[in-house]
Amino acid sequence: MKGKKRDDAHWILPFYKATLLTLKNLDFMSEYLHGYNDVEFERLLHQATFLAPFIFEKLDFSHACFVLEPGCGVGAQTKLLAEKNPNTQLVAFDREATAIQKATEWLQNWSDLQHQIQFLHADAGQLKSKFENYFDTCYICWMLEHVTHPVDFLMGIKPLLKKDCQVYVTEVQNETLQLFPNCHKTLRFWEAICAHQISIGGDPYVGLKCAEYLEKAGYNNIVQIPYNIRLDSSNQEKLREMIEYWTNLMRSVSPYLPENLWEGVEDELIALSKQPDAYFSYTFIQTFASL
Numbered sequence: 001m002k003g004k005k006r007d008d009a010h011w012i013l014p015f016y017k018a019t020l021l022t023l024k025n026l027d028f029m030s031e032y033l034h035g036y037n038d039v040e041f042e043r044l045l046h047q048a049t050f051l052a053p054f055i056f057e058k059l060d061f062s063h064a065c066f067v068l069e070p071g072c073g074v075g076a077q078t079k080l081l082a083e084k085n086p087n088t089q090l091v092a093f094d095r096e097a098t099a100i101q102k103a104t105e106w107l108q109n110w111s112d113l114q115h116q117i118q119f120l121h122a123d124a125g126q127l128k129s130k131f132e133n134y135f136d137t138c139y140i141c142w143m144l145e146h147v148t149h150p151v152d153f154l155m156g157i158k159p160l161l162k163k164d165c166q167v168y169v170t171e172v173q174n175e176t177l178q179l180f181p182n183c184h185k186t187l188r189f190w191e192a193i194c195a196h197q198i199s200i201g202g203d204p205y206v207g208l209k210c211a212e213y214l215e216k217a218g219y220n221n222i223v224q225i226p227y228n229i230r231l232d233s234s235n236q237e238k239l240r241e242m243i244e245y246w247t248n249l250m251r252s253v254s255p256y257l258p259e260n261l262w263e264g265v266e267d268e269l270i271a272l273s274k275q276p277d278a279y280f281s282y283t284f285i286q287t288f289a290s291l
Helices: 038-055 076-084 097-108 124-131 150-160 184-199 207-216 233-251 265-274
Strands: 066-070 089-094 117-121 135-141 161-171 178-180 220-232 279-290
Touching: 038 076, 038 233, 066 076, 066 150, 076 089, 076 117, 076 135, 089 097, 089 124, 097 117, 124 150, 135 150, 150 161, 150 207, 161 207, 184 233, 184 265, 207 220, 207 279, 220 233, 233 265, 233 279
Parallel strands: 066 089, 066 135, 089 117, 135 161
Antiparallel strands: 161 279, 178 279, 220 279
16 A cells, blocks of 8 residues: 655654554554555565564474464565474465565565465455464564554454464564664654554554453463663674664655655764764563463
């Protein structure tokens, strides 16, 4: 879905990998305007690989045989799951046809993963007849931030999951972004993104709410863990890489923003990466549960 450029300073796109999954006859998803052009496809693949050491550090797939990934987008996370867990079978689905087409295209170039992955253009309701009580693991990443009714969504995928299915949820907590020395233009841009995401039905602060949502949806054994990424000039190269990643993330939405909002942001971040006393900090939230 493509967005139109607006002059309104509050017209900001949501960020990270958005998912466009709905449950049958219900629209739980907020608006997603990134589109699925080739540049965005490559950015999502890089994002998944770049963040993998942080995301997967505490996830245990040793028990997993059949893994469900709702709202898989272009399949960037799916590819990593398959590579890290060669003995698993994955079903990844999304309602956005363009996203599934992209995912299918890259899968054709990775013959060693084709036996592991099914990409399906579908919603959860359409999968029930084939996959009822089927999956022993469910992986949700950067997704519930784009869900308008998270409890209903989590209840809706339950028919696909076996009893005692392990559920891994990784989500944003966007007020935790800290940059030093302070980058006023960058943080203004970030806050505007968050405000707009809320205005279109998403939640950039969903991470800490996931435990409550899972409990209300009837899941058990809920554990929540904050994961802080803090980098400083003691490891200048990793700090530079993180700031470059964050710059690309925010640049990906800039064509849809008023030009004055983006002005100076990139220069500010480049300067930050060269500061001898700079640091970057961001905390995402991982919530684990079982059915």
